[in-house]
Amino acid sequence: xxxxxxxxxxxxxxxxxxxxxxxxxxxxxxxxxxxxxxxxxxxxxxxxxxxxxxxxxxxxxxxxxxxxxxxxxxxxxxxxxxxxxxxxxxxxxxxxxxxxxxxxxxxxxxxxxxxxxxxxxxxxxxxxxxxxxxxxxxxxxxxxxxxxxxxxxxxxxxxxxxxxxxxxxxxxxxxxxxxxxxxxxxxxxxxxxxxxxxxxxxxxxxxxxxxxxxxxxxxxxxxxxxxxxxxxxxxxxxxxxxxxxxxxxxxxxxxxxxxxxxxxxxxxxxxxxxxxxxxxxxxxxxxxxxxxxxxxxxxxxxxxxxxxxxxxxxxxxxxxxxxxxxxxxxxxxxxxxxxxxxxxxxxxxxxxxxxxxxxxxxxxxxxxxxxxxxxxxxxxxxxxxxxxx
Amino acid sequence: xxxxxxxxxxxxxxxxxxxxxxxxxxxxxxxxxxxxxxxxxxxxxxxxxxxxxxxxxxxxxxxxxxxxxxxxxxxxxxxxxxxxxxxxxxxxxxxxxxxxxxxxxxxxxxxxxxxxxxxxxxxxxxxxxxxxxxxxxxxxxxxxxxxxxxxxxxxxxxxxxxxxxxxxxxxxxxxxxxxxxxxxxxxxxxxxxxxxxxxxxxxxxxxxxxxxxxxxxxxxxxxxxxxxxxxxxxxxxxxxxxxxxxxxxxxxxxxxxxxxxxxxxxxxxxxxxxxxxxxxxxxxxxxxxxxxxxxxxxxxxxxxxxxxxxxxxxxxxxxxxxxxxxxxxxxxxxxxxxxxxxxxxxxxxxxxxxxxxxxxxxxxxxxxxxxxxxxxxxxxxxxxxxxxxxxxxxxxxxxxxxxxxxxxxxxxxxxxxxxxxxxxxxxxxxxxxxxxxxxxxxxxxxxxxxxxxxxxxxxxxxxxxxxxxxxxxxxxxxxxxxxxxxxxxxxxxxxxxxxxxxxxxxxxxxxxxxxxxxxxxxxxxx
Numbered sequence: 005x006x007x008x009x010x011x012x013x014x015x016x017x018x019x020x021x022x023x024x025x026x027x028x029x030x031x032x033x034x035x036x037x038x039x040x041x042x043x044x045x046x047x048x049x050x051x052x053x054x055x056x057x058x059x060x061x062x063x064x065x066x067x068x069x070x071x072x073x074x075x076x077x078x079x080x081x082x083x084x085x086x087x088x089x090x091x092x093x094x095x096x097x098x099x100x101x102x103x104x105x106x107x108x109x110x111x112x113x114x115x116x117x118x119x120x121x122x123x124x125x126x127x128x129x130x131x132x133x134x135x136x137x138x139x140x141x142x143x144x145x146x147x148x149x150x151x152x153x154x155x156x157x158x159x160x161x162x163x164x165x166x167x168x169x170x171x172x173x174x175x176x177x178x179x180x181x182x183x184x185x186x187x188x189x190x191x192x193x194x195x196x197x198x199x200x201x202x203x204x205x206x207x208x209x210x211x212x213x214x215x216x217x218x219x220x221x222x223x224x225x226x227x228x229x230x231x232x233x234x235x236x237x238x239x240x241x242x243x244x245x246x247x248x249x250x251x252x253x254x255x256x257x258x259x260x261x262x263x264x265x266x267x268x269x270x271x272x273x274x275x276x277x278x279x280x281x282x283x284x285x286x287x288x289x290x291x292x293x294x295x296x297x298x299x300x301x302x303x304x305x306x307x308x309x310x311x312x313x314x315x316x317x318x319x320x321x322x323x324x325x326x327x328x329x330x331x332x333x334x335x336x337x338x339x340x341x342x343x344x345x346x347x348x349x350x351x352x353x354x355x356x357x358x359x360x361x362x363x364x365x366x367x368x369x370x371x372x373x374x375x376x377x378x379x380x381x382x383x384x385x386x387x388x389x390x391x392x393x
Numbered sequence: 394x395x396x397x398x399x400x401x402x403x404x405x406x407x408x409x410x411x412x413x414x415x416x417x418x419x420x421x422x423x424x425x426x427x428x429x430x431x432x433x434x435x436x437x438x439x440x441x442x443x444x445x446x447x448x449x450x451x452x453x454x455x456x457x458x459x460x461x462x463x464x465x466x467x468x469x470x471x472x473x474x475x476x477x478x479x480x481x482x483x484x485x486x487x488x489x490x491x492x493x494x495x496x497x498x499x500x501x502x503x504x505x506x507x508x509x510x511x512x513x514x515x516x517x518x519x520x521x522x523x524x525x526x527x528x529x530x531x532x533x534x535x536x537x538x539x540x541x542x543x544x545x546x547x548x549x550x551x552x553x554x555x556x557x558x559x560x561x562x563x564x565x566x567x568x569x570x571x572x573x574x575x576x577x578x579x580x581x582x583x584x585x586x587x588x589x590x591x592x593x594x595x596x597x598x599x600x601x602x603x604x605x606x607x608x609x610x611x612x613x614x615x616x617x618x619x620x621x622x623x624x625x626x627x628x629x630x631x632x633x634x635x636x637x638x639x640x641x642x643x644x645x646x647x648x649x650x651x652x653x654x655x656x657x658x659x660x661x662x663x664x665x666x667x668x669x670x671x672x673x674x675x676x677x678x679x680x681x682x683x684x685x686x687x688x689x690x691x692x693x694x695x696x697x698x699x700x701x702x703x704x705x706x707x708x709x710x711x712x713x714x715x716x717x718x719x720x721x722x723x724x725x726x727x728x729x730x731x732x733x734x735x736x737x738x739x740x741x742x743x744x745x746x747x748x749x750x751x752x753x754x755x756x757x758x759x760x761x762x763x764x765x766x767x768x769x770x771x772x773x774x775x776x777x778x779x780x781x782x783x784x785x786x787x788x789x790x791x792x793x794x795x796x797x798x799x800x801x802x803x804x805x806x807x808x809x810x811x812x813x814x815x816x817x818x819x820x821x822x823x824x825x826x827x828x829x830x831x832x833x834x835x836x837x838x839x840x841x842x843x844x845x846x847x848x849x850x851x852x853x854x855x856x857x858x859x860x861x862x863x864x865x866x867x868x869x870x871x872x873x874x875x876x877x878x879x880x881x882x883x884x885x886x887x888x889x890x891x892x893x894x895x896x897x898x899x900x901x902x903x904x905x906x907x908x909x910x911x912x913x914x915x916x917x918x919x
Contacts (some may be wrong), residue, residue, distance in 0.1 A: 036849055039769055039836045046765075054766045058801050061756035068727060069749060075731040076745065081667070083758045088732040091669035096728075097721065104720045108713045111763065116706060118765040123702045163845065165451040172451060175847045198538040199632060201772060214633065215537060216626020219699045234842045236697075236772040238531045240538060241457040244843030263536060272645040312458060315525060315544050345541055 009217040015130040040206045043252070044229045047208025049118045057111060064107075064204050123250060125220040128190035132181070136193075136200030136213035137241025138344060139303065142351075143181050148193075150265050153351050154179050156245050160298065160307075163245075174234040176301030180249035184258035185225045193219045199348065204248055212237055240344070242303050279355045280385045286362070289382060293363025301364075304344065315344065320368035329380055330362055333391050342367070349392060354385035361388075413508065416500035417907065418485045421454045423803070424507050425482030430875070432474035432514065437865055444861040446828075450846055460844035461529035462521065469530025469550070472650070473557045474514050476784070479792050480653040481506075481559060481564050484592050486803060488568065490898035491586045493577030493914040498570040498883060499563075506563035507563030513556035517688065520546035530731030533643070536624035536635040540616045547617065551610045558607040565599035568592055577897070577917040583677070585895050586664050590677050591656030595683045598645045599653070601688070606642040609635065636698055640691035648687045650784060652680060655722060658744050660896070661794050663728050665741035667735025667893035672725040679725075680717035683822040686715050696767045705764050712762035716755065723752055738891070740811030743794035746821050747787060757832070772842075773833025781828045791869070793820070798894075801886035802877040805904040814876055819867035826860030 074299075079085040133144040137153075144151045156372045157178045159169035183189055193202055195213040203210035211221045225231075233248040253261060298307060305311045308319035319325045324332050336357050336381075337348035348357065365374055365381045373380050397419070402411040415421060444462050446454045455463070485503065487497055497503045520527035526544040530536065539547055570641060572593045576585070583591075591679035613635075615621040623630020624635045670676065692700050692708040700708070726748050735741070757779040760765050767824045793816075801807050830853035833842075839850045846854065877883055897916075901909050 036834045036837050040838070047769075050765050054760065054769070057760050057763055057766065061759060061778065065756060068723065068752065070725045072730065072745075072748065075727065076731070076735060079666075079733050080512050081734045085732075087666065087668040087734040089668075090672070090732075092730075093672070095780075096609065097672050097725075100724045101717050101721055104717050105714075108716060108759075112710060112713060114766055115709065115763045119709070120702065121704060122765060122768070123705075123744050125683070147454070163452055165453065168850060171846050171848070174845060188412055190473045198542050199535060199698075203772075203840070204649045205769060206434045208769065210697050210771060214626075214699060216632070217699065233838070234840050234843070238461070238535070238538065238842045241461060241844075244457065244459075244845050261723060313525065349906055 029167070032328060042230065043225055043372050044206075044208050045226070046122055047120070047206060048225070050208050053118060055116055056114070060107060062102075071089050088143050106279040113164065119184050122221075125190050125222045127188060128222055130184075131186040131192060132183070133192045133194070133218075134181075134202055134213065136195040136197075136239070136246075137203070137346060138240050139235070139246040140199050141181075141200075141248060142196075142248060146178070147267075148262060150269075151350075152179050154181065154249070155248060155299065159246075160302075172232070173243065175234070175247045175249070177247055177249045180230070180251045182251045182258065182261050183225065185228055185252050186253050186255070188222055188224050191221045191223070193270070194222065197344070199237050200235050200239045200246070201237035202233075203229050203236040204250055206231045207233075207250065211234055225250075228254055228257075245247060245303070255382070274351055275354075279353070280389050282355075282357070283360070283384055283386075286382050289359045289362040290366055293361075294358035294367075296352070296360050300348065300352070302359065308312070309364070309370075319364050319370075321370065321373060325370050325372040326377065326379070327363045329361070329365075329383060329387070330391065332365070333357065333383065333388055334360060337388070337391060344364075345383045354388040354392075356382045357388045358385045404674075414504070416496075417504065418489050418497045418500070419803075419905070419907065421497075421503050421507050422482045422484075423512075425478045428507075428510060429475050429479035429482060429624070432478070434465050435518075436470035436475055437599050437868065439463045439470070441861060444465065444858040445508075446844060448858040449855070450848055450851055452845060454534045454701050455844075457844040457912065458526055458529060461842070462527040465528045465531055466517070466521070469528075470514070470621050471519065471644070472532065473554075473785075474510075476650050476788055476792070477557075478510060480592075480595075480650070481561075482656070482831075483588075483653065483792075483795055484568055485797075487799065488571055488592060490573070490591060490802075490901065490909060491589050491896055492572065492573035492575060492580060492912050493897045493916070494571060495910050496907060497567050499567045503567055505622030506560045506567065507625045509560040513560065514897075516549050516556065517553040518741070520549045523549075531683075533639060534599055534870055535639075536613065536616070536632050538773055539630040540624055543617065545855070548614065555607055557604045561599050561603045561820050565596040565603075568596040571601070572596075577910070577913040577916055583674070584916075586656075586879075587659035587673070587676055588653070588656035591659070591680055595649050595652045595678050602642040602645045602649075603714075605638060609638040609642065612638075620734075633695070633698055633700075636695050637691065640694045641688070643683075644691045645687040647780075647783070648675045648683055654686070654690050654747070654788045655680065655778060657791045657795040657798070658726060658747050660894075661740050661798050662729050662748075663896040664798070664891050665734050665738060665744070668729060668732050668733040668802075669895075670722060670725065671728040672721075674736050675721055676725055681723045682718040683715060685720070686711060688716065693762060693764075693767070693904050696764050702848065708738055709764040711761060716759050716762075716812050719755055723748060723755075734893075736893075738797070739808070739810065739817055740794045740798035740891075742814065742817045743790050743797065746817070747790045747794060750782055750790065751787035754787055756778055758783065758854050768887065770835060772840055773835035774831040774839045774841055777841050778828050778831035778835060781831070782855055786824055786828065793817075796871070796875070798891070799880050799898075800875070801890045802898060802901075802903050802905065804881070805879060805886050805902075806878040806883040807886045807890060808874045808883060812870055816870040816874065818868060819870070820864060823860045823863035823867060827857050827864055828860075830854075830856050836888070883896065 008062040038055050039051055041048055131146040133146055135142040141154045154177045157176050158174050162169045162173060167184050193211050193213040197215060200208060200213040202213055207223045209223050211219050229252055231250045235246045236245055303320050304316035309318060311318040324335055337349040339345045361383045371381060402408040446460055523546050527546050528550045530538040612623040616623050622630040624630050624632050659670055659676060688917060690708055690712045692704055693712045693794055696705055761770055761779060795811055834850055834853045839846055885905040887901050897914055
């Protein structure tokens with residue numbers, strides 16, 4: 005009876021898994037069950053390897069488990085089975101060591117070929133340096149003088165279940181990595197703090213970003229589209245919140261994008277210069293400051309400024325936010341080495357930093373303390389500009 | 394001459410003294426097993442906190458920082474607090490009984506190696522109650538997340554691991570010395586029960602790799618406080634050095650957990666098939682091969698971390714080869730069952746489930762060994778599924794099998810077979826509901842160790858969480874069964890409750906006298 009049940013469960017589990025994998029292998033919308041086939045030559049070869057080794061395992065499993073369950077059913081004591089006496093056979097042992105070995109060798113040959121192809125980063129058409137930060141990615145187009153940060157753009161309200169989650173919940177960013185199709189793109193990976201891992205399943209690329217070292221990978225995307233991935237190496241509390249979005253464009257569209265970026269950058273420089281001279285009202289600064297604070301600072305220091313001491317100090321009544329203005333601006337600009345506090349000088353404009361500092365000096369009751377100490381609250385972009393090294 | 398009964402202790406102080414100062418292998422085995430049972434539930438509650446948070450997308454129960462502390466503590470406690478002490482407990486109880494020795498060779502050291510553990514885990518657990526986060530970088534504590542960026546409490550974890558290491562090393566020395574020197578006359582190495590063989594090899598693994606772990610955490614300590622830069626590129630070090638050292642410990646560690654479970658299965662399968670184990674010699678050779686190979690495969694944990702092509706190829710091939718001796722073991726178990734006379738008591742059910750489910754974990758292991766494919770699997774739920782199949786559906790099921798198999802011997806009471814079967818079926822079904830969907834999650838692109846996930850992963854996560862809670866609740870049956878037997882309830886167990894079982898432990902009464910084999914038993918082999 006029991007053994008009948010165990011057989012049934014085993015078969016059911018086997019069939020279920022087989023069925024799901026088969027469905028996944030055949031159906032186009034396979035993304036939910038199986039590895040995506042992807043859009044690069046490497047990702048397809050990986051997928052094929054994955055499916056071959058999977059079916060080999062299924063075949064071995066079917067043989068071994070059939071033999072097991074057959075024996076369990078056939079030789080039940082309750083059916084009067086009497087145990088045989090044999091307990092050794094050298095040749096059988098040697099044969100069932102050699103057969104798996106041969107299967108493994110057969111498997112190792114294509115795997116070796118793919119691996120060699122994956123590691124060959126020579127003759128690339130363009131290079132992009134990717135730097136992992138806690139918890140965002142920085143993309144630097146080495147041949148184009150384009151450099152930007154890519155942050156999670158899912159609203160906090162969705163994470164906190166106060167708002168309906170959108171389709172690309174946690175898989176959307178403010179500025180995606182834009183690349184051309186049909187080009188061999190070399191990615192140089194490094195990190196600014198801890199180890200991260202840049203992974204986009206459909207591109208067949210995953211590589212750790214290790215601080216102090218640069219690693220190479222490459223990809224050649226064959227279809228325009230938007231491909232999403234996530235950081236794959238635990239990198240602190242924001243690990244689940246630093247997605248990757250890659251937008252692959254035709255060469256023509258990519259060139260348009262490049263041009264727009266350069267033009268936009270020129271305009272932004274002029275605007276920034278203008279903004280740096282501009283004097284903002286306190287209300288303007290506080291409004292901008294709250295927005296930027298929530299995006300860049302609240303992960304660690306929390307929306308209410310309470311932080312998570314001692315690793316992430318409280319800003320509410322904190323020594324920095326109720327201390328001298330100069331020190332406050334400098335720590336935001338340059339970070340504090342040996343701690344998780346990173347330098348924001350490359351990521352944020354003078355006006356952003358001015359707004360954030362103003363907000364931090366005003367909010368959560370810091371205003372009263374600063375007033376008592378007779379310290380200014382409002383900081384203008386010009387003040388920040390002066391302290392940039 | 395020898396005491397048959399455990400010392401009678403009256404009053405709380407005396408009773409505490411009896412357990413604190415005991416040098417009796419049976420007492421110490423019991424202490425180890427009860428300690429690991431406690432840790433199983435502590436680590437289990439942490440797992441359930443993780444699964445509760447992952448029940449739906451969005452932040453619901455705990456914040457990401459606490460989530461990371463839970464994943465870290467769950468891993469450390471389950472490996473060092475639950476599985477390792479559980480099998481050392483089995484070793485303490487069973488090795489002397491199985492080789493006909495009066496006790497372990499070094500009884501005082503034995504006492505010490507157990508009593509270090511409560512202190513080690515108090516040290517580790519206390520970090521949860523400190524201001525500032527507990528260790529929050531995963532049980533693999535990769536630098537620099539655990540060094541320059543680690544919370545202050547990391548130092549407590551480091552010292553706690555030092556203590557666990559001391560305990561394990563002393564335990565390993567004791568086991569090796571006992572097996573080499575205290576076998577009953579007339580028992581050559583190649584006649585030892587396979588559980589004894591597997592533990593002997595495991596003990597050598599422990600002896601080889603625990604010092605490496607101790608060295609690694611010491612380097613972390615000096616990086617954190619004494620200005621060294623072993624793992625810091627800015628000072629001439631390398632974060633990958635940490636990973637090399639950690640996995641040089643970490644991969645053999647997997648076999649430290651698995652080999653004793655293999656040993657248990659090799660005792661139970663023949664007992665309930667009423668047939669000798671098939672291919673005894675090759676089982677021993679296979680175990681030795683696995684142990685040796687386990688030192689040559691560590692970098693397969695680091696394929697995407699940046700090892701060069703030649704190293705990747707070497708570690709890929711070496712890893713694939715482990716499938717050969719592991720396959721030999723599975724084939725031998727199955728062939729032992731073939732043409733046996735099989736009955737399905739609870740230990741056998743767990744042993745059969747072990748063979749099937751551990752093999753599934755082995756299959757995903759081969760898939761992970763294929764380096765190019767590993768680029769997609771690495772650090773996803775596919776890996777989480779793989780190692781939980783190996784460790785929970787494999788090692789822990791092996792442990793459950795051992796508990797049901799030897800509980801009558803330890804307590805002198807039979808457990809309730811119906812309850813045992815309930816425990817088995819609930820566990821076997823729920824644990825698959827928990828971990829099987831994780832394969833799909835990983836392949837579909839869900840990274841591990843994330844506290845919140847994209848909407849496409851919601852369904853499988855919900856299923857996994859339901860399975861996990863069912864599995865957790867089902868373990869209360871096991872606790873009930875154990876407590877009942879320990880309190881002397883249930884039918885009295887005969888000296889040999891399993892008609893097909895072989896070995897010296899069954900020649901003693903159930904429970905065995907407090908001091909057994911004071912004179913060596915006579916051994917006859919047909």
